[in-house]
Amino acid sequence: MDAKTPAESRTTLTDLVLPSETNPLNNLFGGELLARMDRAASIAARRHSRRIVVTASVNHVAFNKAVPLGSVVTVEAAVSRAFKSSMEIFIDVWVEDRESGQRSKANEAIYTFVAVDETGAPIKVPPLQPETDLEKERFAAALRRKQLSLVLAGKLKPNEATELKALFE
Numbered sequence: 064m065d066a067k068t069p070a071e072s073r074t075t076l077t078d079l080v081l082p083s084e085t086n087p088l089n090n091l092f093g094g095e096l097l098a099r100m101d102r103a104a105s106i107a108a109r110r111h112s113r114r115i116v117v118t119a120s121v122n123h124v125a126f127n128k129a130v131p132l133g134s135v136v137t138v139e140a141a142v143s144r145a146f147k148s149s150m151e152i153f154i155d156v157w158v159e160d161r162e163s164g165q166r167s168k169a170n171e172a173i174y175t176f177v178a179v180d181e182t183g184a185p186i187k188v189p190p191l192q193p194e195t196d197l198e199k200e201r202f203a204a205a206l207r208r209k210q211l212s213l214v215l216a217g218k219l220k221p222n223e224a225t226e227l228k229a230l231f232e
């Protein structure tokens with residue numbers, strides 16, 4: 064299988080924050096942002112694999128900045144590393160200033176998707192070839208994030224998480 068670049072899976076979703084999507088402080092409700100990120104990430108995973116994909120895990124979410132009612136929110140997702148059947152997707156969330164149009168980073172998240180066949184069984188995906196410095200940085204750290212996720216899910220013994228252990232040595 065030929066390698067693909069993150070640019071080939073990059074997916075951008077831009078939408079408004081409407082009143083029905085806010086919390087009592089009139090900021091975007093966290094669950095609504097999780098759904099938008101899941102949608103963008105699933106399209107990125109599908110573009111990389113050209114397969115049916117399912118969310119296997121939400122590895123990390125940081126709601127760093129509240130997103131006020133009426134904001135224009137852009138969710139950008141791209142595959143940051145592909146393993147055998149799983150893909151790590153990095154998601155950056157941007158908010159656009161109404162007057163200047165300048166974008167500032169509001170949140171980020173990391174999801175894991177798995178490509179499956181029609182019976183739901185995991186299936187191989189193409190490798191990822193990072194190009195930019197940021198893509199290379201995200202690629203390099205992805206294996207320890209996968210190991211951490213598997214340890215937390217009880218699917219990998221901590222003493223087998225070699226890449227993760229190396230962080231503390």
Ligand SMILES: CC(C)(COP(=O)(O)OP(=O)(O)OC[C@H]1O[C@@H](n2cnc3c(N)ncnc32)[C@H](O)[C@@H]1OP(=O)(O)O)[C@@H](O)C(=O)NCCC(=O)NCCS
Pocket residue numbers: 117118119120146147148149150175177179183184185209212213216218
């Ligand atoms: C995701 C799913 C296909 C994994 O199936 P599984 O039986 O655990 O299969 P495997 O053990 O072979 O794992 C498949 C891949 O997923 C990865 N994986 C599984 N759980 C993971 C987790 N919690 N974190 C990170 N990766 C995970 C494995 O490491 C493996 O990756 P690799 O093939 O690239 O090495 C299965 O659990 C599933 O269908 N879950 C439901 C998905 C769903 O419906 N999502 C929507 C939520 S409502």
